[in-house]
Structures are given as C-alpha cells and as structure tokens.
Amino acid sequence: MTQQASLILRNVHPWGESVTRDIAVVAGRFAALEPGMTAERTIDAEGRLAVPGFVEPHIHLDKVLIVDSVRPNVSGTLTEAIEIIWERKREYEVREIAERAGRVIDAAIGNGVTHIRTHVDVDSIGGLRPLQGVALARERYRGFVDIQIVAFPQEGILRNAGTEALLWQAMENGADVVGGMPFNEASRADSARHIQIAFEIARKFDADIDMHVDETDDPQARTLEMLAEQTVANGWQGRVTAGHTCALAGYPDDYANTVMDKVAAARIHVITNPATNLMLQGRLDRQPKRRGITRVRELLERNINVSFGQDCVRDTFYPFGRNDPLEIALLAAHAAHMSLPHQIEQVFAMPTVNAARALRLEGYGLNPGDRADIVVLDAKNAAEAIRFQPPRRWVIKNGRVVAETTVSRKLFLQAE
Ligand SMILES: [Zn+2]
Secondary structure (H helix, E strand, C coil): CCCEEEEEEEEEEECCCCCCEEEEEECCEEECCCCCCEEEEEEECCCCEEECCEEEEEECCCCCCCHHHCCCCCCCCHHHHHHHHHHHHHCCCHHHHHHHHHHHHHHHHHCCEEEEEEEEECECCCECHHHHHHHHHHHHCCCCCEEEEEEECCCCCCCCCCHHHHHHHHHHCCCCEEEECCCCCCCHHHHHHHHHHHHHHHHHHCCCEEEEECCCCCCCCCHHHHHHHHHHHCCCCCCEEEEECCHHHHCCHHHHHHHHHHHHHCCCEEEECHHHHHHHCCCCCCCCCCCCCCCHHHHHHCCCCEEECCECCCCCCCCCCCCCHHHHHHHHHHHCCCCCHHHHHHHHHHHHHHHHHHCCCCCCCCCCCCECCEEEECCCCHHHHHHHCCCEEEEEECCEEEEECCCCCCCCCCCC
C-alpha cells in the first residue's frame, strides 16, 4: 500500500539544484514522492526557491526590545551598551523576559527561521533569570522553532565573582552550550583562564562552546588565538564557535594569517554580526573609520565555516533588527564586499547550511530522511532573495505549516 503523507509540496526549487521537484513529508521527515501517494494537504510552490529553514546562530533573546526602557547609549560603544544593561538587568523578571523573547521569536518564525541559538547573560547581576526567561519562551515555542541556549558570562568570569558557579548551575538548568567573553577580563592570563574554565565545564557536560571573541577594534586583543590553541589542546575541534572576532580585522596581515591558520586547524566556526558591529565598532576612530567586521572572505578562502547572526534586536547595542536573516545577508554582503555571483551564493549559505553546521544540526536538508523543515520564498534565486527580502510564502517546521505570508500591491498606472 502506498504511504500516506502529511504534506506534499509540488514544484519546489531547492536552492543549489537546477530543476524543480516534488517533496513529500512522512512522519516529520522528507520522503520521496511515490506514485499514488496522497496527503492531507498539498501545496504548489510554482517553482519558488526553497531552503531547509533559516538558522539564526547568534542572538540575545534575553535583551531584545529593552531599548525603550533604558537610558540611551550616547557614545554608541559596546562598553556603554553593557553598562546600561546592568541597571535594567537588576529589574529583570522571568515572565517579562519570556514575553519579550516571544515577540522576537514570532518575527523569526514568520521570516522562516526554524532554528535559533541564543546567548543568555549569566552573571552576579541577573543571576539565572535571563536563562529562566528564555527557557520559558523555549518551552512555549517547542515544536515551532528549535532553540539552543548558550550560558554567556558577558561580565567576565574572573572579574565577576560568583559567575563560575552560576555557569555550572546554568548548564544543569537548561543551557546547552558553554559561552564566554574572554576579552572582558583584567589581563591576558585571566582571559586564558576564562577560556580554560569554559572547557572544564564543556568537558563535564560534553557540550559545545560558543564564545564572544575579541569584540573590539583593539589590535592587541589575543583571545581568538588562545581559543584556537585550547580547542586543539582539548580535542574539541569542530565543536567551538567564535562570534564577532572583530579584532582580527585590525591585526597586521602576518599575525592575522597565523591566527586564521590556527582557527582552520581547530575547525572553529566563525559567526560575524554585521548589523551590530557596523553600528558599534570604529566609534572612537577618526577617519578613515574601521568597518568593524571580521575578515569574512579570508576566512572563507581557508575553508573556515562562516555564518552570521542578528545578534541584537532593539537593545542598548543596536536600535533596529527584525530578526530576518535576509536583511542581515544584505548587510553582510555590503560589509564584507561580497558582490560577485559566487560570493552572493556564499552569503546565502551563511544563514542556511553554514549556520546549521555551526549548530551541528542533525538532518538539515531537503533530501529523503531529512527533518521536514522548509521555507518557500517568493524568489527565484539567492540573489533575488537577498535583494528583495521577499515574503516567506510558507514556513514549515516538523512537517507542519507554521507561517504563511502574502503581500498584495496594486499599481494604478493607467492614464485617465
Ligand atoms: Zn552577541
């Protein structure tokens, strides 16, 4: 007897393939469409482009949408952004965090995001409330979007007494990934110890690591090299992600090459956050001002896995953001000077296959046996998707339609 499908998608154009095809969903996984197969619902994609869900690999759901309830960041710097949050973080309540996170998750789902990795602050100011708030939101959205939580010691581990114990507790209470901010310590020795502590925790919980690394213009920052060395020393190759890595762009080329070789050897995933870093970095420069984003093209040339994140949505770091990977793709293409056809394809790989690799997602793809997550876009190809940032016509998670968007526009151009 022919298998019954829950959903059949006809005339889908999978990104990277040359022709359209039909795809079936059976028991939450993609399956080959067999003759005579029927489904509860059939969608005709009419040749539209499809990807296996956008992956948001770097966001701070605990901080989103606080910009209107704090004083303004007058200097526009990372340092002031962090200081302003101290005041707000003391007043955090678990339900209020979950509610703010939820509003941004709604937007993400509508934009085709099927997986999110979020950092949550873990420190002596907010304790574990950011984790508890985001974990509550994760529960509410279970089945609609998958969320990984990173325990993020933004205030440093050694310079913020009590944080190490809180990190261990966070990992026991719902965090999946060990975070870090090693540049935010008082000395290089403390930065190295910060990274070492993260590995101690990661080894105990068999967890991946995802750190904020050298989010500074300071060419003296050295924590990316330290992270690469400790990754190899701990045998954690392929399980470590470095976010931001802005200082890499400020290094002289010879030292930058040395560091990138070590990053490649450690198989570290790099996540650039162009929206936030274009806004924050280079603030104290006179002209010419640095662009603030890492060496994206040089990293890619070394076959280092690079993706990008939204990072911030209306917080003290960044006043905009609508959690749309296509908006960040457009920014990334500009900031990293990626304009050629193959470079535009590389940009489109970032919030899809590259981010999925960084998060080590199982079954990410549109082939039989893969998880039935798929986004159908009102676009013919990647360049068009980035250019127009069109509606995500259907967003499907675990084989279920979780969002549909249509936009109607009328032009009245007839002469009277
Ligand atoms: Zn971040």
